[in-house]
Amino acid sequence: MGKPSRKPLKVASNTAEPHLAVVVASHGRHFLAKDEQNTLWQLYGKGKRREVAVGDVVSIDPSGDCQAWIADIQPRSNLLYRSDALKSKMFAANLDQVMLVLAVSPPYSPELLGRTWVACRHAGVPLHIVFNKADLLQGEDELREQLMDDLARWTLSDTPIHLLSITAQPHDSKTVLHPLVHGKRTLVLGQSGMGKSTLINLLIPGAAAATNEVSLALNAGKHTTTHTRLHAGDGFELIDSPGFQAFGLHHLSEAELLAVFEDIQDRGMRCRFANCQHLKEPGCAVKEALETDDLHEPRYALYQLLKAELQASSPKGPRPAPPTATAWRI
Numbered sequence: 001m002g003k004p005s006r007k008p009l010k011v012a013s014n015t016a017e018p019h020l021a022v023v024v025a026s027h028g029r030h031f032l033a034k035d036e037q038n039t040l041w042q043l044y045g046k047g048k049r050r051e052v053a054v055g056d057v058v059s060i061d062p063s064g065d066c067q068a069w070i071a072d073i074q075p076r077s078n079l080l081y082r083s084d085a086l087k088s089k090m091f092a093a094n095l096d097q098v099m100l101v102l103a104v105s106p107p108y109s110p111e112l113l114g115r116t117w118v119a120c121r122h123a124g125v126p127l128h129i130v131f132n133k134a135d136l137l138q139g140e141d142e143l144r145e146q147l148m149d150d151l152a153r154w155t156l157s158d159t160p161i162h163l164l165s166i167t168a169q170p171h172d173s174k175t176v177l178h179p180l181v182h183g184k185r186t187l188v189l190g191q192s193g194m195g196k197s198t199l200i201n202l203l204i205p206g207a208a209a210a211t212n213e214v215s216l217a218l219n220a221g222k223h224t225t226t227h228t229r230l231h232a233g234d235g236f237e238l239i240d241s242p243g244f245q246a247f248g249l250h251h252l253s254e255a256e257l258l259a260v261f262e263d264i265q266d267r268g269m270r271c272r273f274a275n276c277q278h279l280k281e282p283g284c285a286v287k288e289a290l291e292t293d294d295l296h297e298p299r300y301a302l303y304q305l306l307k308a309e310l311q312a313s314s315p316k317g318p319r320p321a322p323p324t325a326t327a328w329r330i
């Protein structure tokens with residue numbers, strides 16, 4: 001579980017008094033929080049106090065009928081979010097790790113994988129990749145090896161990759177997944193249809209029912225996940241999230257971006273010009289590394305794309321501030 005949630009919540013004996021609760025569901029601007037007595041509260045907030053994410057510990061001021069005002073947001077150990085030039089969207093806060101679920105059908109987007117890797121690195125949240133639907137790769141040994149090799153190159157071999165088939169081999173999948181999530185709060189991320197909710201239902205039987213319950217409370221209600229929801233298992237927590245199709249990273253500065261792309265930063269030290277942009281300059285060690293096949297071309301292309309996105313948005317004004325506290329980790 002996330003670090004702040006390990007702190008005992010100070011719950012007043014009378015739940016009508018202000019006390020702490022953990023945000024367990026978010027849908028647009030609607031939030032639900034659960035206190036230590038397992039009471040669910042529908043949250044209301046004004047201004048900055050409305051900018052909460054699932055996993056946040058909030059101080060709530062009950063106003064009656066299981067409704068409460070957000071009085072305060074406790075400091076976060078980390079915050080994962082995405083942002084384009086105009087707005088930010090928080091995924092979740094106070095995470096121990098992210099599990100990114102990929103599959104061949106529907107096909108995963110390598111660019112979204114790269115963006116997720118960058119966001120996790122920047123937020124200091126460890127990442128695991130679950131490559132699901134391995135049953136669809138049966139008899140395709142060459143393709144499978146190529147996929148695994150490609151994933152390792154995208155992630156600089158620093159990210160554990162677990163090849164699973166959650167529906168075809170649920171028992172084996174459980175055996176792999178249980179030790180990974182035990183004692184932790186894990187955000188399950190990925191594009192739509194990859195198997196995030198299937199994974200959560202495997203590890204937390206009954207999570208599907210809970211999902212329906214919250215869908216009704218928040219006025220949603222489709223099979224595809226439409227809101228972010230924290231599910232409590234036996235000694236671990238999993239956060240289900242809606243499939244994403246975009247993952248803007250406008251909240252990084254150019255220096256932060258380069259620090260995350262350490263393979264490019266290292267090689268850039270050897271470029272002839274100190275301010276080399278690694279585009280067409282003579283004596284560019286980064287371009288050279290691309291030609292010797294030493295540097296992964298799609299990573300380089302993503303770095304240039306992200307940098308161009310930052311440069312295109314900066315003249316319009318200051319970058320949008322992080323939703324609340326800057327992401328930091330104990």
Ligand SMILES: Nc1nc2c(ncn2[C@@H]2O[C@H](COP(=O)(O)OP(=O)(O)OP(=O)(O)O)[C@@H](O)[C@H]2O)c(=O)[nH]1
Pocket residue numbers: 101132133134135136164165166167168190191192193194195196197198199223224225226241242243244
């Ligand atoms: N062949 C195969 N299908 C799977 C596997 N795991 C999940 N699926 C199927 O993939 C489909 C999508 O699964 P979900 O768990 O709803 O996917 P999701 O990532 O939660 O999707 P969103 O909620 O839309 O973001 C379902 O029909 C699952 O039965 C697997 O291991 N193999």
Ligand SMILES: [Mg+2]
Pocket residue numbers: 196197198223224225240241242243
């Ligand atoms: Mg889902």
Ligand SMILES: [Zn+2]
Pocket residue numbers: 268271272276277278279281283284285286287
């Ligand atoms: Zn260069």
